[in-house]
Amino acid sequence: MTERAITSQDSQQQILTIIKLIPAGRVATYGQIAKLAGLPKNARQVGSILKNVSDPDVPWFRVVNSKGEISERGNGESQLVQRDVLDDEGVQFTRTGAVDLSRFLWEPT
DNA sequence: AAGGTGACTTTTC
DNA sequence: TGAAAAGCCACCT
Numbered sequence: 001m002t003e004r005a006i007t008s009q010d011s012q013q014q015i016l017t018i019i020k021l022i023p024a025g026r027v028a029t030y031g032q033i034a035k036l037a038g039l040p041k042n043a044r045q046v047g048s049i050l051k052n053v054s055d056p057d058v059p060w061f062r063v064v065n066s067k068g069e070i071s072e073r074g075n076g077e078s079q080l081v082q083r084d085v086l087d088d089e090g091v092q093f094t095r096t097g098a099v100d101l102s103r104f105l106w107e108p109t
Numbered sequence: 110a111a112g113g114t115g116a117c118t119t120t121t122c
Numbered sequence: 123t124g125a126a127a128a129g130c131c132a133c134c135t
Binding site: 029031034041042043044045046047048049050051060063064065066070071072073074078079082 | 115117
């Protein structure tokens with residue numbers, strides 16, 4: 001059988017696949033996803049990919065930073081959407097506008 | 110090709 | 123407890 005080098009595109013695909021596994025009503029952190037994808041040091045890359053992604057099956061709104069906050073981005077519009085959708089799914093926000101990770105962090109099975 | 114950037118995380122103080 | 127600095131590394135110029 002033929003071998004093939006692991007390309008960065010594979011990694012990106014891998015990351016997107018992981019994100020698709022996050023169940024509704026739960027969130028995951030960038031670092032967690034990076035680790036699950038086998039790229040423990042690439043949390044930033046996860047965000048970088050989410051910035052571009054076009055695939056509608058990827059629930060990018062279920063991804064938050066290590067503090068449970070919705071990460072900053074130039075255009076605050078999608079942040080509002082993210083917060084709204086998560087709220088609809090039952091993910092509650094604290095007074096400071098963060099998700100309570102001890103209750104809503106996704107625990108892969 | 111080399112250096113700046115960032116939807117991050119962890120450590121330090 | 124919380125802000126600031128350091129660490130990281132694929133992408134983009």
